[in-house]
Amino acid sequence: MARIDVLKTYKLYINGAFPRGESGRVYEVKDSKxxxxxxxxxxxxxxxxxxxxxxxxxxNGWVSATAYLRGQILYRAAEMMQAxxxxxxxxIIALEGKSPKAAxxxxxxxxxxxVWYAGWSDKVSTIAGSTxxxxxxxxxxxxxxxxxxxxxxAEAKSTLLSLVSSIGAxxxxxxxxxxxxxxxxxxxxxxxxxxxxxxxxxxGVVNILTGKSxxxxxxxxxxxxxxxxxxxxxxxxxxxxxxxxxxENLKRIHRFTEVRSAQRIxxxxxxxxxxxxxxx
Amino acid sequence: MTKFEYAPAPESTSIVDLKSEYGLFxxxxxxxxxxxxxxxxxxxxxxxxxxxxxxxxxSDVDKAVIAATEAFKKTWSRTSPSExxxxxxxxxxxxxxxxxxxxxLETMDNGKPIRETRDIDIPLAAAHFFYHAGWADKLxxxxxGSNPKxxxxxxxxxxxxxxxxxxxxxxxxxxxxxxxxxxxxxETTPLTALLFAEVCQQAGLPAGVLNIVTGDGATGAxxxxxxxxxxxxxxGSTQVGKGIARAISGTSKAxxxxxxxxGANIIxxxxxxxxxxxxxxxxxxxxxxxxxxxxxxLLVQESVLDEVTEKLKRRMSLIRVxxxxxxxxxxxxxxxxxxxxxxxxxxxxxxxxxxxxxxxECELPGAGFWFKPTIFSGVAQSHRIAREEIFxxxxxxxxxxTPQEAIEKANNTPFGLSxxxxxxxxxxxxxxxxxxxxxxxxxxxxxxxDPASPFxxxxxxxxxxEGGRHGLAAYVKxxx
Numbered sequence: 001m002a003r004i005d006v007l008k009t010y011k012l013y014i015n016g017a018f019p020r021g022e023s024g025r026v027y028e029v030k031d032s033k034x035x036x037x038x039x040x041x042x043x044x045x046x047x048x049x050x051x052x053x054x055x056x057x058x059x060n061g062w063v064s065a066t067a068y069l070r071g072q073i074l075y076r077a078a079e080m081m082q083a084x085x086x087x088x089x090x091x092i093i094a095l096e097g098k099s100p101k102a103a104x105x106x107x108x109x110x111x112x113x114x115v116w117y118a119g120w121s122d123k124v125s126t127i128a129g130s131t132x133x134x135x136x137x138x139x140x141x142x143x144x145x146x147x148x149x150x151x152x153x154a155e156a157k158s159t160l161l162s163l164v165s166s167i168g169a170x171x172x173x174x175x176x177x178x179x180x181x182x183x184x185x186x187x188x189x190x191x192x193x194x195x196x197x198x199x200x201x202x203x204g205v206v207n208i209l210t211g212k213s214x215x216x217x218x219x220x221x222x223x224x225x226x227x228x229x230x231x232x233x234x235x236x237x238x239x240x241x242x243x244x245x246x247x248e249n250l251k252r253i254h255r256f257t258e259v260r261s262a263q264r265i266x267x268x269x270x271x272x273x274x275x276x277x278x279x280x
Numbered sequence: 281m282t283k284f285e286y287a288p289a290p291e292s293t294s295i296v297d298l299k300s301e302y303g304l305f306x307x308x309x310x311x312x313x314x315x316x317x318x319x320x321x322x323x324x325x326x327x328x329x330x331x332x333x334x335x336x337x338x339s340d341v342d343k344a345v346i347a348a349t350e351a352f353k354k355t356w357s358r359t360s361p362s363e364x365x366x367x368x369x370x371x372x373x374x375x376x377x378x379x380x381x382x383x384x385l386e387t388m389d390n391g392k393p394i395r396e397t398r399d400i401d402i403p404l405a406a407a408h409f410f411y412h413a414g415w416a417d418k419l420x421x422x423x424x425g426s427n428p429k430x431x432x433x434x435x436x437x438x439x440x441x442x443x444x445x446x447x448x449x450x451x452x453x454x455x456x457x458x459x460x461x462x463x464x465x466x467e468t469t470p471l472t473a474l475l476f477a478e479v480c481q482q483a484g485l486p487a488g489v490l491n492i493v494t495g496d497g498a499t500g501a502x503x504x505x506x507x508x509x510x511x512x513x514x515x516g517s518t519q520v521g522k523g524i525a526r527a528i529s530g531t532s533k534a535x536x537x538x539x540x541x542x543g544a545n546i547i548x549x550x551x552x553x554x555x556x557x558x559x560x561x562x563x564x565x566x567x568x569x570x571x572x573x574x575x576x577x578l579l580v581q582e583s584v585l586d587e588v589t590e591k592l593k594r595r596m597s598l599i600r601v602x603x604x605x606x607x608x609x610x611x612x613x614x615x616x617x618x619x620x621x622x623x624x625x626x627x628x629x630x631x632x633x634x635x636x637x638x639x640x641e642c643e644l645p646g647a648g649f650w651f652k653p654t655i656f657s658g659v660a661q662s663h664r665i666a667r668e669e670i671f672x673x674x675x676x677x678x679x680x681x682t683p684q685e686a687i688e689k690a691n692n693t694p695f696g697l698s699x700x701x702x703x704x705x706x707x708x709x710x711x712x713x714x715x716x717x718x719x720x721x722x723x724x725x726x727x728x729x730d731p732a733s734p735f736x737x738x739x740x741x742x743x744x745x746e747g748g749r750h751g752l753a754a755y756v757k758x759x760x
Contacts, residue, residue, distance in 0.1 A: 127423060132748050134730035135407065142734050142750060227739075243529035247522045249694065250537070250740050256760055263425050263760030270738050271750050274713050276723040 010040040010186070012047060012210065013193035015054035016203025022046045027211070029186065032097030040186050043209035045219045048178065051207035052225050055149045055176040058204030063146045063174030065202075067122035074118030074172060077199035081111045087191055088160055095185040096159065109259075110160040116260050117168025124173050128266055137278045144269035146174035147252055148227035151220050153213055154189060155233040156182040161259060163189055166230050169256075169264035171205055175228070179208045180220070182233055186210040214238065221245025228252035228268050286600070289607040291394045296385045301332040302470070304340055304494060305477035307347035308487025314339050319496070321470055324391035325604050325613040325648040333470050336493035338502050341462070344491035345508040348433040348460040351488030356460050357430070359486070365416030368456055370483040372409035378479065379403065382472055386444055387604045389471040391613030391649070392567050394605050404729060405448035408747075411731035412452035415752060419457065422749050425758025430458035431511035431534055434755065435503045438473075439516045440466035440615050441570040441671075447473050449746045450513050451490060452731075457755040459511070462491045464503055468616045470494040501527070509533060513754065515572075518669075518695070518740050536744035536754040538572065538736055540669040541697030544690035545575030545726065546712065548683070549584045551702035555724065557591045560675070563700055563726040565599060565611055565653050569673040570619070572741075573698035575726055577666060578655075578677045579686050585679055589657060597640040599653050611673060614649040623651050623672035630656045630665040635676070661692060669695070683708070687715045696738025700726045719745070 011018040021041035029038045041047075062070070081088070085107050092103035125143050132140040150170040155162035159182050170177045181189035193208045209216070213233065220229060221242040229246060231239040232255050243253055254267040301318065303310035313334040320329045336344070356364070375382065382405075383397040392401070419428050434454045438446040443465060454461050465473035477492050493499060497520075504512055504524050511534040514524055518539040528535055545563050547556050563575025580588050604612035614620040631637055639652040651672055659666050659676040666676050680686040690699055699718040701709050709723045719737045722728060729735065734748035744754045 130734075130749055132730070132732040132734070134728075134732050136728070136730070138725070138728065140730070140733050142748065147738075240530035244526055247525035247529065250522065250525065250539075250743060252743065254760070258759055261760055263758060267760060270719065271734055271736070271745055272713070272716075272719060272721065272738075273734050273748075274721045274723060275725055275728050275733070276709065277725050 008038075010038050010190045010210065012041050012043055013190070013197070013206070013208040014047070014051050015207065016197060018193070021211070022050070029095070029184065031094040037094060038187060040190065040210040043180075043211040043216065045216070047209055048216055048219050048223070051178040051209060052149060052223055054204035054207050055178055056225055058202055059146070059148055059174070059176045061202055062171070062176055062205050070172065070174065071118050071121035073200050074121065074168065075115060077195055077201065078111050078114040078118060080195040080199050081114060084191060084195055085111070088188060091187040091191060092160060095187055096157070106158055106161055110164045113161060113260055114164045114168055117164070117172045120262070120265055121172040124265060124269070127262065128269065132273070139276045139278055140273065142271050142273045144173065144266065144271055147268050147270050148175060149225060150175045150177045150228045150230060150268055151226050152177055152179045152230040153233035154179055154182045156185055159185045160188045160192070162232065163192055165256070165259050165264065166232065167206055169261070170230065170268050173265060173269055175268055176205045177207070179206065180213050180216055180233070181208060181210045183211070183213055217241050218245055221251075222248065224249050226251060228254070230254060230256065232256045286608045290603060291384055291387075291605045291607060293384055293388065293605065295381045296388065298331055302334060302474045302494070304334045304336055304344070305474065305490075305492040306340070306344045307491065308481065310477070313337055319467070321389060321468060323388050324468075324615050325645070327647050330388060331471065333474075333494045336495040336499050341493050341499065341502050341506065344462045344493050345433060345506050347488035347491050348462050349508055351486060352432050352460040355486040356489050357458060361417035361419070361458070364456065364458060365413045367483055367485050368409050368413035368416065368452060371479055371485070372406045372413060374479045374482050375402065375406035375409060379406065382444060382475060384605070385475060386472050387612070389469050390440065390443060391604050391615050393609040393612045394607055395609065396567060401442055401445045404731070405444045408448035408452045408731040412456040416456040419752065419756065422752050424749070424753040424756055425760065428457070428756035428758050431755065431757055432459060433509050434459045434461050434511045434513060435506065435509040436461055436463045437500045437503065437512070437514045437516065438463065438465055440469040441567060441572070443469040444472040444476065446515055447476060450515070453746070453751050453755050454513070455489065457752060459755055460489050462493060462503060462509070464493050464495060464500050467496045504528065511535070511755070514538070521742065537742040538746060539740065539742045540695060541572045541574065541737065541741050542577055542667065542669055542693050542695045543573055543575045543698035543700065543718070544577045544579050544716075545700035546579045546686050546690060546702065547581060547584065547588055548703035548708065549581040550704050552704060553584060553587055553591060556702040557588065557595050559700060559702060559724070559726040560592055561595055561599070564675040565673050566727045568612055568614055568651070570615060570671055571727065572669075573720060573727070575698070575700045576670060576675060578675055579689055580677060580679050581686070582679045582681050589677065592655065593638065593640070596653050596655070599640065599642070601642050601650065601652065602645060611653060614651050614672065617649055619671065620649040620651060623670055623674060626665055626668060626670045627654060627674055630659070630663060630676070633663045633665075635659045635663055635665060661689060667693065683712065687712065691717045694740040697741035698722070
């Protein structure tokens with residue numbers, strides 16, 4: 001008799017733990033051929049708020065860690081991704097209908113992209129900062145700093161690669177984030193959460209929610225403790241809603257198309273300029 | 281001891297050739313507004329009318345946008361970057377040549393002391409053009425992304441507190457990066473912008489590259505919503521800035537914002553107190569406190585509160601309030617009646633919420649809009665004068681015991697534009713600067729500005745930077 005597989009229960013990832021959604025709602029995810037795959041949680045507004053609390057609490061510690069340490073932790077996550085490659089490949093084949101070769105290539109590319117972003121952590125201020133030649137006896141310099149808490153609406157295509165680009169760009173500089181996984185293809189996001197949970201990443205730096213993004217758009221837009229939003233996974237109409245609601249605390253809102261892009265990183269930093277007199 | 285009085289030292293206004301009426305500057309020419317509607321601009325130091333100014337109707341704004349669009353397509357985008365830069369160099373030089381004329385006119389229209397317009401506003405405006413002129417043909421090295429491209433037509437809306445300087449902050453980077461501009465100056469201070477239009481004519485700037493439409497908030501709103509504009513740059517209140525962000529939320533327009541602030545000026549107990557007092561004075565009384573990055577919340581370490589307060593009061597009693605055209609004047613006129621009323625309203629809330637008001641004895645002129653330099657002690661974090669931007673010569677004094685408490689109080693605001701740090705200890709400066717959520721931090725100095733130094737806010741103080749390499753990013757499109 002064939003052995004019965006032990007199937008995974010897909011849950012949310014908040015503050016380093018894997019809770020079920022507080023509302024108890026789940027929704028069915030099917031593979032590209034229409035067969036049942038999983039019942040991931042349908043995160044509610046309350047789950048989002050919990051995730052923001054976790055991300056905010058984690059931000060000061062994460063940004064205060066040395067850039068070298070952040071780089072090492074991110075690199076560690078790439079090591080864990082490599083170890084779980086086959087699981088990612090299976091999820092991509094099932095959900096995105098890709099060939100085994102294409103799925104394998106995407107995972108390789110995602111791992112390499114994660115390493116690319118890991119390497120940026122201690123180089124951002126070198127390329128994006130400056131010392132400024134002001135007309136007077138002052139030492140004047142500008143440094144980029146993480147903007148704070150970023151919410152990411154993940155893209156539905158090339159889910160792992162786009163997740164890695166969005167998360168890597170946001171957290172390498174010291175931001176913390178809440179990821180809202182692509183509604184129909186959330187399994188790579190949850191598996192990525194399992195990678196991050198075993199990568200020395202402090203709890204709360206990355207939080208991952210699954211569910212109906214349309215339901216969460218307005219709550220993300222109006223949440224006053226979210227500083228920035230990556231709207232790459234939203235429609236133009238949804239983006240406009242986030243922008244409208246997000247004006248209340250002037251959220252930094254960006255849509256990206258490039259995979260490996262310094263502009264992604266620089267979109268979620270603030271530049272701080274410091275003046276000091278020169279004298280004896 | 282005998283106190284020597286200053287004799288009056290008024291700057292002559294004969295250098296300024298005021299016209300009785302000013303038109304709109306569209307497509308390289310001054311034109312009358314459609315329908316002939318005008319408004320007046322007054323000297324806030326004596327309430328006398330300076331000139332009638334055209335009120336741009338919607339169809340005038342349409343014409344300006346068309347002129348800017350045509351100039352972008354047919355002229356400016358075909359002008360090589362080096363040649364673009366040379367126009368900006370010319371403008372910088374003409375501004376320097378006509379600096380005194382601009383300084384006097386700015387003081388007349390705005391009410392700020394001639395000492396400031398002559399030594400700060402106008403030289404800095406010229407410096408902004410000179411600085412950005414040099415960027416025009418070096419954008420590929422600016423680190424703003426590969427292959428930076430201009431947006432096209434930029435709509436720019438500027439405030440009344442530094443009229444020509446804010447024009448320079450906006451227009452210089454926009455033109456250097458290859459955009460064309462429709463600019464709306466503030467309703468109460470349009471004159472130096474219109475004089476600047478003459479400078480552009482003298483510099484031979486191609487018609488339509490810069491267009492100026494004078495008017496009020498409705499004019500600005502029409503410009504913001506105009507479909508022919510690809511990017512908006514706004515400096516002004518946080519409330520209006522948020523409104524612009526909402527208005528364009530469903531469009532692909534780019535937007536940068538320089539908005540309000542409630543800057544914390546932190547005085548540690550090991551600071552050089554006499555120097556810190558000078559910094560407090562310049563932090564809040566520079567430009568009558570009409571400064572978005574003013575150090576309007578003084579955070580003093582408890583152990584030096586008495587000393588700082590006493591020296592501050594002594595120094596404030598030496599501030600000379602009065603005729604802005606007098607070269608010895610420190611504090612000029614409040615820019616408008618509406619702003620004066622707002623300052624009174626907020627200061628009165630300080631009284632009613634239990635803070636203690638103090639101002640030096642000083643005589644205020646009869647006509648015009650004036651407010652004495654004022655401090656409030658015993659201010660709590662919850663008071664309106666600790667939370668809201670007053671935009672006037674009013675300082676709120678709060679205290680702290682530990683550096684951690686100073687950081688918490690300094691950051692406890694939705695604003696994040698500026699902050700000051702006063703201490704003799706270098707490592708404490710850097711520790712503090714690292715933790716302050718503010719875009720510009722002055723350590724052992726305050727209210728310094730330079731075209732090479734990026735300026736702009738965290739949080740609700742705005743989007744983007746102006747000045748320096750970072751400011752160029754606001755005016756180019758790159759793949760991201």
